[in-house]
Amino acid sequence: MFSDFRAFVIKFLYCAFKSSGWRQEEVMRVRFAPAPTGYLHLGGARTALFNWLLAKQHQGKFILRVEDTDIKRSTQESVQVILDSLNWLGITWDEGPYFQSERIHIYKEYIEKLLQENKAYYCYCTPEELKAQRQEALESPDRPAYDGRCQNLSLAQRQEYESGGRKPVVRFQILPGMTTVNDLIRGELTFDNKLLGDFIILKSDGMPTYNFACIIDDALMEITHVIRGEDHISNTPRQILLSQALGFKLPIFAHLPLILGTDKTPLSKRHGDVAIGHYIQEGYLPEALVNYLALLGWSTSDSQQIISGSELVVKFSLERVSKNPAIFDLEKLRWLNGEYIKGLDIDTLTGLCGKYLNKIENRKSKIENRKFKEIVRLFQERMRTLGDFVERARFFFVDTGSLVYEPEAMTLLTKNGVSEIMEQVKTKLSQLSSFTPDSIEMCIRRLAEELRIKAADIIHPLRAALTGSKVSPGIFEVVALLGKKIVTERISKVLKN
RNA sequence: GUCCCCAUCGACUAGUGGCCCAGGUCAUCACCCUUUCACGGUGACGGCGGGGGUUCGAAUCCCCCUGGGGACGCCA
Numbered sequence: 001m002f003s004d005f006r007a008f009v010i011k012f013l014y015c016a017f018k019s020s021g022w023r024q025e026e027v028m029r030v031r032f033a034p035a036p037t038g039y040l041h042l043g044g045a046r047t048a049l050f051n052w053l054l055a056k057q058h059q060g061k062f063i064l065r066v067e068d069t070d071i072k073r074s075t076q077e078s079v080q081v082i083l084d085s086l087n088w089l090g091i092t093w094d095e096g097p098y099f100q101s102e103r104i105h106i107y108k109e110y111i112e113k114l115l116q117e118n119k120a121y122y123c124y125c126t127p128e129e130l131k132a133q134r135q136e137a138l139e140s141p142d143r144p145a146y147d148g149r150c151q152n153l154s155l156a157q158r159q160e161y162e163s164g165g166r167k168p169v170v171r172f173q174i175l176p177g178m179t180t181v182n183d184l185i186r187g188e189l190t191f192d193n194k195l196l197g198d199f200i201i202l203k204s205d206g207m208p209t210y211n212f213a214c215i216i217d218d219a220l221m222e223i224t225h226v227i228r229g230e231d232h233i234s235n236t237p238r239q240i241l242l243s244q245a246l247g248f249k250l251p252i253f254a255h256l257p258l259i260l261g262t263d264k265t266p267l268s269k270r271h272g273d274v275a276i277g278h279y280i281q282e283g284y285l286p287e288a289l290v291n292y293l294a295l296l297g298w299s300t301s302d303s304q305q306i307i308s309g310s311e312l313v314v315k316f317s318l319e320r321v322s323k324n325p326a327i328f329d330l331e332k333l334r335w336l337n338g339e340y341i342k343g344l345d346i347d348t349l350t351g352l353c354g355k356y357l358n359k360i361e362n363r364k365s366k367i368e369n370r371k372f373k374e375i376v377r378l379f380q381e382r383m384r385t386l387g388d389f390v391e392r393a394r395f396f397f398v399d400t401g402s403l404v405y406e407p408e409a410m411t412l413l414t415k416n417g418v419s420e421i422m423e424q425v426k427t428k429l430s431q432l433s434s435f436t437p438d439s440i441e442m443c444i445r446r447l448a449e450e451l452r453i454k455a456a457d458i459i460h461p462l463r464a465a466l467t468g469s470k471v472s473p474g475i476f477e478v479v480a481l482l483g484k485k486i487v488t489e490r491i492s493k494v495l496k497n
Numbered sequence: 498g499u500c501c502c503c504a505u506c507g508a509c510u511a512g513u514g515g516c517c518c519a520g521g522u523c524a525u526c527a528c529c530c531u532u533u534c535a536c537g538g539u540g541a542c543g544g545c546g547g548g549g550g551u552u553c554g555a556a557u558c559c560c561c562c563u564g565g566g567g568a569c570g571c572c573a
Binding site for chain 2: 476
């Protein structure tokens, strides 16, 4: 009696866990297997992260495997970018990177074995012929894409094709039946074999296809858990069938929900900034990105938002991974990044901001270290990325001559009576002997009293004059850090215009 | 078209039959603080896609519909 069906399912899966051979005492082995055809994107990074988290949690091994069987599209630069991105995120691997392109001889062995056992066969259909077949299949339902026409080719027919210059592929023969995938996240998924079609396992260029190389490597590398994106679900029955044909032990599968863009389609280049490299450049912290990525499809029972990497290692679990796709929300990432920046000690943050200084055009050559640190301090709770710092603190680092005035700032400066006020401010400030935020504040407030105006009437135009903007950190700190010389210089400049 | 998956505020999610006329976080809005911005504080707005069941009782279980997504490559 299953009063609680879900408990039953969980129990069932637990048994699947056991029967597939993995016991807690055994070393968990997971892998991340990117194709080096571009950069590491957000989805891949999350897949890598979840694998890594699990490996760390169970003191297992995280294996990096580069799936470069598409020789046309794989590049060395891409490999480097992916490795760099993983390193930046703090996702370290215990083994690898292995390259599938260096393991061709291994795949060939197994191809040979399947051929010998009549579990695979040569196919001489050309891409054009296949395309036509596919078209037909699409029109008449219930027909597999490939009809198996090369299955029983005679030696003579094969020789005829070969002499015609055709290079064969090798197809895996699918036997009728049903194949069940036990997925840790989704439960039991059943597929009808006849819908799978005799798929290609060796391409005519001699390279194995994804499904083949993948399952061979997973088996030989003794992968215990295959954790990957949901887009691989339909590959899984194929891989299971291959695995069984070869007598391999099956790993445990877990398919993660996809990450989508705001238009609810899977995140891709079309959505713009999906490369991890982009977030590195914009000044996101790896800890923040890791935190955000973890929250995309996974959560704690109390919806905790800020979770450090080490805490993630302890708390993460596949059981709590959600089944529905998650939409990537840049605003939340920015917020999280801001939280992490606020949590940084000032010296660390100063160091990080220092690296972004060279992004400022027309920058003055040098700045005192102590002063720079104070500037960073002013922006610590105002920035969400290090890129924000560059933009907002720019006025500290450029010459008065190249300071840009925003239209809103100009409006503040051209109001009636502002010139007179600024003239007074300049005089008073230049007479100050101690140039600290406190003394400056006292000076300005006293001046406001003398002129019988509100302090704000001095502060706003002063901010505009010094920063070129109507927003900035506290003006007294800004004045103090800018220094008397630059302050008088900038006020003079606006008075002239 | 066929197969598979999914469905709670605008977004991420909590929720495993009564603690939920649904909780947290981001975003949005208002107020407080205040020299602007940000921070911080207080509060508001806002959701179980629809329809049938099962049950004393359903966001939670079942069915149908609808919607979204994935796969159907000599890409991975």
